[in-house]
Amino acid sequence: MKNQVKDLIRNSLWESCILSSVAHAIMVAHYPEIAHERSWDGVNYKRQDSQGGRGTITFHSDYCVAAFRSESSIRYSMSRFKETENYLRGAPSNIINLAQTDAFQYLLEEKGSRIVPSITAAFSIIENKYYSTDSYDLMYQHGGYLLENELLDIQEAFDALTEEYEMTKDQSSLLWSIFKKKIANPNIEILLTKEEIDRIECDDPEGLEESRISFEEINIHFSN
16 A cells, blocks of 8 residues: 555544544434434444445454545546545555455445445554555545544544534533543443433433433443
8 A cells, every 4th residue: 555644543543433432422312313423333433424425444453444435525426436446455455354344344335236335535554554545635535524523632532522512511521431431441331320321411211312322332331
């Protein structure tokens, strides 16, 4: 692969995705219409907007692969950019395998008689370096913008999320508290107390159900 353009630490990206997911899980209780925007399926972090943008990051313990499809990108209508090899040229076999078995599977579209990945940008992080056939700016332009907050450092991401969601002081404090618990014990189930659930500040059962669903995707559960 070419265009190693900047340091990008795999663990820092994962932590920012967790932070964004916790913020989403808190605030989806108030805005259930955003439920589709952030979700997890195992090790796959999925982003989606309402303008035809989709993206997935697949996290391996030592590296990760991200792929995007932006229907607003000029590449979306250009068939040569729909071929996945344009984004994997020269990549190690483990990266290709991870992309093909996971990340690309969330970006499938019908092409003639086939169902194939439809991609407008992709990158991987190997040994804490960003690699792509695109420059960082081009990757961002053609789909990586879906990770606007996730590509920030933790403090900047926290500030951006609390502003974007217009979180109260108690909600933002809850966000930080749950986030710290999660990254300290990423593989252990976390149980939210009644007090913590109350700090979501939502009395609507349907909203809280959306919140519960989002939290459970990252192994965080409501207490009875």
